[in-house]
Amino acid sequence: MFCYGQVKKMHTQIKEKIFKKASLDSRQERFNRFGTRWKISPEIGKGKIKTLSFKSGIQIYIYDYNTSEKLVRKSCSNFPVFGFRFCIFGNTRLDMKCLKKTLIVKDSESGFFYFPSMEGSHEDMPGVHIYKVLILVKPSCFLSLMEDEVYKIPMRSKITLNDKQIMCDPFNFTGIITPSMRMILEQIIHCPYDGATRRIFIEAKAMELIACKLDQLKSVKHKPKNHSYLKSCDMDRMQYAGELLSKNIETPPNMLELAKDLGVSRSKLYNNFKQVHGISPMEYFRLKRIEKAGVLVKNKNMNLTQIAYSLGYSNSSHFAKTFREYFGIPPSRYR
Structure with missing residues (x-):
């Protein structure tokens, strides 16, 4: 073998x-x-x-x-x-x-x-x-x-x-x-x-x-040769944007407010963020939220319904469906 x-x-x-x-x-x-x-x-x-x-x-x-x-x-x-x-x-x-x-x-x-x-x-x-x-x-x-x-x-x-x-x-x-x-x-x-x-x-x-x-x-x-590279200040802004999204898992972000806080337009936020992180700001937020869900489910300090609402999911069924799609198993079995 x-x-x-x-x-x-x-x-x-x-x-x-x-x-x-x-x-x-x-x-x-x-x-x-x-x-x-x-x-x-x-x-x-x-x-x-x-x-x-x-x-x-x-x-x-x-x-x-x-x-x-x-x-x-x-x-x-x-x-x-x-x-x-x-x-x-x-x-x-x-x-x-x-x-x-x-x-x-x-x-x-x-x-x-x-x-x-x-x-x-x-x-x-x-x-x-x-x-x-x-x-x-x-x-x-x-x-x-x-x-x-x-x-x-x-x-x-x-x-x-x-x-x-x-x-x-x-x-x-x-x-x-x-x-x-x-x-x-x-x-x-x-x-x-x-x-x-x-x-x-x-x-x-x-x-x-x-x-x-x-x-x-x-x-x-196959990335175009005229692909623009970000300035260091723009890189720092997008790294900071990622930190903000990771710290506010409970509340879905408002892209207009986030762009305003960073001093950039909404389109520039989307394009620059994707260039730095490889995904859009909302995709990044959803990823960090489901990763946090995995940590909370393992900790066993809250029941699954409490975890779902603490992370801003509309209901426990939506949370369980999203969790299973990402981890491959339901949260009860993951726990």
Whole structure:
């Protein structure tokens, strides 16, 4: 079975037993060829890492943990790999042997990369919630999926159709995590199915996530040459607009008032905001509101009806429908 740099081969510079293999529940025991879970040692933090492997040549890592100490993970894998990275929360420092410079993976960032070797180290800072999904694809699988389209990817050199003799320089393309990507990520993380249905669902969603990232890359590649770049003051205004929308989740924003507060026209607010955040102000507001809903549902301090009204939803049914569309499961099951 295809496997690149399994977690078993990883070791750390902190302690020998950073990862403590979890006692698998019955479902994991039945499908141990499909998924494995590791827990972070209670001595340094809490959380887990999940790996999901598929016969197609796709492997998924789901990271969800906090540590009280700096965590350095090393990978000794020297296999070539195409990868798709989605960092929902947290920052990670990557020092890869195949790269000349250190790569910093940032919060809310997505990436598409090719590394001729995964050998290197991954460093997470203490006290930061690491919440991300990594999809690794065997080169022969990726090239088979892309067929002739692979040559439309803006790589610095062409590649052959033989993953054992791949001729390509390492590359890394980054962008934002779009609302569509976030929705798919939550559906993968909170998959409501079991057994074969679970395998089929997660693999299909991984393919959908790959398609979203490649489409984003295609859109950036074909952006008009006369595309205007924002001044630093306009960038600051749009960052501030995002902060205002995030802080006032309970009340839907009035775009005219928001534009007036920022000293710009409504059309300039829309265009500049989308250029900075990748989505419109209202889409950004809805995204932050449903993310806040997920946090409140997990906290269990309020019942679901209270949460719905506290976030400005018209009724609990509308809230439950919106929640399920985003997370893939109803709020009661998510809780």
